[in-house]
Amino acid sequence: MKKHILALSTALSLIAAAGAAQAADCKITVGLVMELTGPAGEYGQAGAKSVEMAFDDINKAGGVRGCDLVTDTRDSQSQGNVAVDAATQLVQVKKVPVIIGGIISSVSIPILTSVTAPAKVVQVSPASSSPTLTALGRDGKTNGIFFRTITSDALQGIAAAKYAVDKGFKKLAVIHVNNDFGVNMVNEFSRAYKAMGGEIVNVTPYNEKQSSYQSEVTAAMAGEPDGLYLVSTPVDGATSARTWISQGGVQKFLLNDGMNSPDFIESVGADYLNEAYGTSSGTSPTKSTEYFNANYKAFSGGIEPSNPAADRSYDAGAIVGLALAAAGSEDPAKIKDAIYKVVDPAGEPIFAGKGEFAKALKLIGEGKAIRYEGVIGPVNFDQYGDITGPFRLWKINAGKVETTGEMSSEEVGKIMAGIK
Numbered sequence: 001m002k003k004h005i006l007a008l009s010t011a012l013s014l015i016a017a018a019g020a021a022q023a024a025d026c027k028i029t030v031g032l033v034m035e036l037t038g039p040a041g042e043y044g045q046a047g048a049k050s051v052e053m054a055f056d057d058i059n060k061a062g063g064v065r066g067c068d069l070v071t072d073t074r075d076s077q078s079q080g081n082v083a084v085d086a087a088t089q090l091v092q093v094k095k096v097p098v099i100i101g102g103i104i105s106s107v108s109i110p111i112l113t114s115v116t117a118p119a120k121v122v123q124v125s126p127a128s129s130s131p132t133l134t135a136l137g138r139d140g141k142t143n144g145i146f147f148r149t150i151t152s153d154a155l156q157g158i159a160a161a162k163y164a165v166d167k168g169f170k171k172l173a174v175i176h177v178n179n180d181f182g183v184n185m186v187n188e189f190s191r192a193y194k195a196m197g198g199e200i201v202n203v204t205p206y207n208e209k210q211s212s213y214q215s216e217v218t219a220a221m222a223g224e225p226d227g228l229y230l231v232s233t234p235v236d237g238a239t240s241a242r243t244w245i246s247q248g249g250v251q252k253f254l255l256n257d258g259m260n261s262p263d264f265i266e267s268v269g270a271d272y273l274n275e276a277y278g279t280s281s282g283t284s285p286t287k288s289t290e291y292f293n294a295n296y297k298a299f300s301g302g303i304e305p306s307n308p309a310a311d312r313s314y315d316a317g318a319i320v321g322l323a324l325a326a327a328g329s330e331d332p333a334k335i336k337d338a339i340y341k342v343v344d345p346a347g348e349p350i351f352a353g354k355g356e357f358a359k360a361l362k363l364i365g366e367g368k369a370i371r372y373e374g375v376i377g378p379v380n381f382d383q384y385g386d387i388t389g390p391f392r393l394w395k396i397n398a399g400k401v402e403t404t405g406e407m408s409s410e411e412v413g414k415i416m417a418g419i420k
Contacts, residue, residue: 026067031090033101038078047313054317061357105130137384147385157188176231178205227252238267270399282392284377288352315374347371
């Protein structure tokens with residue numbers, strides 16, 4: 001009898017140990033498609049580390065239903081076709097419930113239209129700002145599964161136009177990357193800039209990853225512009241800017257959000273960029289902002305928290321992780337609904353970091369509402385997955401990017417309303 005009791009006890013101990021081991025090994029995988037290489041590689045590397053940091057904070061807070069969040073990260077190489085192949089593998093083979101990415105619109109859009117929308121798998125982009133993404137939602141082509149933690153270029157273009165006029169740009173040449181992002185950004189900017197009295201002497205598109213942009217710069221210099229509006233990424237943008245300077249172009253630049261980059265400044269030379277101005281999707285600082293700025297560089301291995309994709313990528317990861325907890329399963333339809341629940345304006349405010357996420361997970365377990373207030377500020381998604389927020393105005397001074405002011409979404413809206 002004792003032998004039977006001992007055997008039973010041993011068996012139960014082994015089962016309990018196996019259960020504990022299984023619980024410890026439990027993982028929920030989220031797919032990341034990021035631009036780790038190519039023209040947007042600087043953004044994707046920062047974005048991937050930010051998502052990993054958010055997941056690490058949630059895991060240290062107890063994880064999602066006792067499971068660790070992990071990433072399966074694929075490199076889009078900054079190319080839409082590569083991104084579609086990667087996302088297809090993640091959705092159809094790995095069966096991930098969520099894709100975070102891409103960073104740039106020319107990656108996010110084909111993922112959405114070819115992979116995530118047809119499969120009804122949630123997609124969250126930290127930094128794709130093309131108005132096309134709103135249009136796809138409005139036209140019923142996204143199945144409501146797309147979200148982004150950056151404002152649309154339809155608004156940023158207007159903010160950039162007002163900033164350009166305020167900084168004395170009267171006759172601009174434009175060089176822009178020839179993709180959905182670049183074309184839309186320039187269209188929105190041009191409409192507002194002309195309405196405010198500015199003149200665009202020429203618009204020159206370019207194709208990415210060329211070794212030289214001499215012909216594009218030569219074309220852009222026609223018409224005696226008093227500055228260059230450069231809509232690009234750090235690598236190609238630096239090549240274009242150096243060529244512009246070497247050919248005697250006016251050393252006065254207007255730059256898009258992605259050019260807020262130490263690599264761009266170093267490659268061009270700080271001495272040539274003392275009249276370089278730019279706009280970015282802004283932030284409304286919270287306790288999450290303080291936490292992120294204090295901890296990100298150490299976690300990421302040296303990437304600055306000011307990298308354009310870093311802050312909003314952390315928020316994308318945090319929102320996805322909390323939504324997975326609130327959904328109670330890995331069903332994409334439930335995750336989609338849960339995304340709105342974890343940023344509920346009536347919910348208990350939650351900020352970034354282990355302690356705050358532990359509080360969030362407890363509240364979720366009790367069936368209570370939470371409102372994640374992120375690194376970029378309180379987040380609200382509309383029915384198309386868009387957010388609104390302020391715009392940061394900045395300039396390059398002695399090799400450093402300095403904030404010069406902010407333009408509220410309300411101010412941008414008033415300008416938009418006055419444009420014919």
